Amino acid sequence: MSSSGRAFGNDPPHLRSIRIPGDGRCLFRSVAHGACLRTGKPSPSENLQKELADELRLKVANEFITRRSDTEWFLEGDFDTYVTQIRKPHMWGGEPELLMCSHVLRMPITVYMHTRGSDDLQIISEYGQEYGKEDPIRVLYHGYGHYDALQIPLGRTKLKSYVKR
Secondary structure, three states: OOOOEEEOOOOOOOOEEEOOOOOOOHHHHHHHHHHHHHOOOOOOOHHHHHHHHHHHHHHHHHHHHHOHHHHHHHOOOOHHHHHHHHOOOOOOOOHHHHHHHHHHHOOOEEEEEEOOOOOOEEEEEEEOHHHOOOOOEEEEEOOOOOEEEEEOOOOOOOHHHOOOO
16 A cells, blocks of 8 residues: 555455645545546646635635625525635635535535444545435545545445445
8 A cells, every 4th residue: 555545444445545735735635535436537746736726725715706696505604705715725724615615616525434443434424415326525524623535446336335324
């Protein structure tokens, strides 16, 4: 196993975590990384990942504005202040940004988390199901504000047989 990733215990044996820098962009970096993998592109370098993350962040902020009537009610605080803040590269993203990422990319996103006390993963959220349910972008939420990308090696296309729910 390379130093850039970590294989998970016996179940699921073939998911691999791709470490993402914790620079305030981790959600956007993880999603951008996953989008590259999903479209058959190679894993982006750290610099390209950062550029793609910053581009995605700006598109997400614009998507909030486009969908204001649908999103304003579930954002904390003043909508305009929230959108202004989320444009800043050091601001963390969460569930609202994952939802907007799925719309911007027009791809499903599945969020996983470790099952307490084990290396097993469970799905905790799914976004963008209207864009399909097969081969989503996969991210791992660590529960303390950090996201990593998840990868299934080539040839492993049926994730459900590897992930406990």
